[in-house]
Amino acid sequence: MSIQTIGIIGAGQMGSGIAQVCALAGLSVIMRDIDDAAVQRGINGVTTQLERAVSKEKITAVDKDGALGRITGTTDLARLAAADFLVEAATENLEVKRRILKEVDAIASPGAIIATNTSSISITKLAGSMSRPQQFIGLHFFNPVPVMALVEVIHGIQTGVDTVARTEELAKRIGKTPIRVKNSPGFVVNRILVPMINEAVFVLQEGQASAEAIDAGMTLGANHPIGPLALADLIGLDTCLAVMEVFYRDFNDSKYRPAPLLKEMVDAGYLGRKTGQGFYSY
Structure with missing residues (x-):
């Protein structure tokens, strides 16, 4: 048909x-x-x-x-x-x-x-x-x-x-x-991508570098077209958190634990571009 x-x-x-x-x-x-x-x-x-x-x-x-x-x-x-x-x-x-x-x-x-x-x-x-x-x-x-x-x-x-x-x-x-x-949690792209974003949030949370520096590091140092934190804002922080929670539950592996800062920002309603505020202001 x-x-x-x-x-x-x-x-x-x-x-x-x-x-x-x-x-x-x-x-x-x-x-x-x-x-x-x-x-x-x-x-x-x-x-x-x-x-x-x-x-x-x-x-x-x-x-x-x-x-x-x-x-x-x-x-x-x-x-x-x-x-x-x-x-x-x-x-x-x-x-x-x-x-x-x-x-x-x-x-x-x-x-x-x-x-x-x-x-x-x-x-x-x-x-x-x-x-x-x-x-x-x-x-x-x-x-x-x-x-x-x-x-x-x-x-x-x-x-x-x-x-x-x-x-x-x-x-x-x-x-x-x-x-x-x-079929597997996150499939291929998000299985790789969202944990990378989550790790970038951990780096920010631990004060290793600013959001701008983290994103510059990945765009200029890894040739990514957009930094992980700017990408999280584009995707939506609530979506990133939901994906990490699926990974954490379904893989039962602590390496997929969502960053506390990611949870806190979602709780605050800072979801990225769609709300005008995430890791950056829009």
């Missing part, structure tokens, strides 16, 4: 980014969130990004209008029954994702693939409460979705071979490069 319509659960930064790349690739998109204001923010975000792309001559005004015309916003979960492929892009919380995925599972068409954009949670565990685990898969996009070329395609123990193949085909169709990954 050819994938023509994408359903996206969550109109936040990740969900709207996924909507944008899918719509630009010619797919119809149904983007759902819990209220009209959240849906409109998602549509506005896509509009802003597409207008910026037009101004930089990366796409034409016709491309922009066509993409926006292919995106439908809704608060009605039942509208997602029309989708051939659904992507859950909600907050990085096991119970929240389980609840949403069970709701989606109940209304999705029989042949639809259901994917999660989780950055760390077990695909096998999420699939365990679903009626069609063979049609469930991880499809992990990176932020910002329109810019980052990679997607991780993560198969749980129950995921069918056809589901993996069709998901990889979709990833390529929307201009992404998929890598196939076995």
Whole structure:
């Protein structure tokens, strides 16, 4: 069955980014969130990004209008029954994702693939409460979705071979490069990346260097395009903490303990760019 319509659960930064790349690739998109204001923010975000792309001559005004015309916003979960492929892009919380995925599972068409954009949670565990685990898969996009070329395609123990193949085909169709990954906490990229960020927070917490010096060390000394603390602000400190907590719990290894300063900043509401304050002010 050819994938023509994408359903996206969550109109936040990740969900709207996924909507944008899918719509630009010619797919119809149904983007759902819990209220009209959240849906409109998602549509506005896509509009802003597409207008910026037009101004930089990366796409034409016709491309922009066509993409926006292919995106439908809704608060009605039942509208997602029309989708051939659904992507859950909600907050990085096991119970929240389980609840949403069970709701989606109940209304999705029989042949639809259901994917999660989780950055760390077990695909096998999420699939365990679903009626069609063979049609469930991880499809992990990176932020910002329109810019980052990679997607991780993560198969749980129950995921069918056809589901993996069709998901990889979709990833390529929307201009992404998929890598196939076995199910394990954090998969590949975040398994390496987020502990590095956590270690940078430890270095800051211990007073070894300032945030600016730590980031300069990694950009100039390791040739990273962005320092780990600036990257944490971009990702969201709450997301970084959630990933480290998954690692700490699931690997049962003290090397994955979240830095106390990271916890304290999240408790303070200093989540990075999205709140205007993290390791830097925005």
